[in-house]
Amino acid sequence: MNFIIKNHHKNNYTIIYNRFLQDKDLNLELKGFGGYLLNKPPNWIININQLSCELNVGKDKILRLINRMIELGYMYRHKKDVAFVGKGELKNLYYFCDDKELLNKTTEPFRSVATPPQLSLSTFPPLEAPSMDTAPLESPVVVTPSMENTSHTNINYYKKDIEKEDNNKKKTQLTTNLSIRPYLKEILDDFTIVNLLNAKPDLTVDEFIVLYEKATLEFKGGYCNNINSCLVKAAGGKWTFRYNISNSSSNDDTKNHRVLKGKLNYYIDYFGVGSCSKDEILGKFLNECQKYDENLVNPYYRQLKEKLESN
Template sequence: MDFIIKNHHKENYSMIYNKFVQDKNLNLELKGFGVYLISKPPNWVININQLSYDLNIGKDKVLRLINRMIELGYMYRYKKEVAFVGKGELKNLYYFSDDKDLLNKTTEPFRSVATTPQLSLSAFPTVASPSMGTSSLDIPVMKTPTMENNSYNNTSDYKDIIEKEDNKKETTLTNTLSIRTYLKEILDDTTIINLLRVKPDITIDEFKNLYKMVNLEFKAGLCNNINACLVKAASGKWSFRYNVVDNEELKIHRVLKGKLNYYIDYFSIGSCSKNEILTKFLNECQKYDENLVSPYYKELKEKLES
């Protein structure tokens, strides 16, 4: 009897190298990320903003996954040496393969360019644009049967997103390109626009300090959304609490946030009513200060009613 039941589809499927799936250096999260990438056609541009949206995870997490993949040799980052990045253009181009040797062989010309700054990039037309639909390089190209239509290219989608946001908040895009270019490596475009709207003169050093403080707030369970908190803090509408609350209170916030998430998931199972869930939550939180519990109770109630 077969315990691993395999399909025999002749279309709408992907092939993946077993050596990648069985690599013990890759955790389940990285393997899932790699499987998602390999399901895309060869000309699909790896874009951090779009991956964050499609996978419903934060941009920071996407960057961590990519950086780990690069460390393990399954991805390669090609950074174009340009002073300014045009609208809708990517400065960093990412290459992925489930075969390290194939990735190294395929990206060898780019690696050579990276170590030879005087070499003209005109010899590599595919690097001049984020679209890699056609390649004029005489190097092996990764070819895998994919779940997507191979004629599809996501470059135009990315440009459309940028253009729509630019049209909405055109006045905010008159800021210096240096800070905007820096922010694009960390934040999504909507957050960048909102941030520069409330504080158009923010410097890179100011942002670094603000971002660090917001992350501490988030890790301590004092805010629910890093990007929203960042914009509020930049506008002066957020009071940082991480540095003023003691360690014991921080532990309580973490516990309450954990209970909040637990009961949201518990409610989704459908075994208890909304009122039963709220009662259970309050009963478990009786030993904590009411002022600390109240915001989490209110949020839980809103989540259950939504």
């Protein structure tokens, strides 16, 4: 008697590698998430916002699952070299496979910067003259069953993002400006350094220090969402600093205390009516308070933790 009843569909089905399902490092949630991704066509763009809507879960949870898949080697995140992300454009492209070795082999051109995106001519076998007496007049037609539903692809929605190429990049003093690079590497990531020196190839350390201080104050004042983006725009003369440095100590502290107290009350109420755990609530609170001074945030964090534990 069969207790596991298997179907024998010839189309509209999904193939999953057994080693993926048998991986003890993957919990049930990750296996289900991986199975859902394998149900999509190969050219389906993995988008966090779209997955959140389709699976009816929060974007934080989708991002947590993706990060765990990346840690275990089943996903790869390719960061595109762009300074500013336009509307509908993705900066991070995700690749998923239920076979780690196949994923590593497929994404090798992205992992190695020096590897060209196309194959060299030497890798192709030499052409041979076709034989006149080996091809039969008629060949049997083999129909391969469709293993996936391609009607739900989202490739058209992100067509501009996929086909966009960085052909407009110009050679600047970026490659020769080596004196400031070691200094910048201690503070910024590689992509920001490239965009910064593209915006201002002759940037000096003293100029960078001034720009960085102003961008930091701009971020703390709530006038920008990202210090690095503000920094690159300012270096290229495309950003006007609006934060008044004279309004520093007393006014800022009063405003920050008011904002943090509001966030504290919000997450206490949110925990009472929401479905998030205590750890998720605390994580969300800290994530939103990153731009504030740690010594200012800690008392409100402790208050929130005590309130959650008492409920």
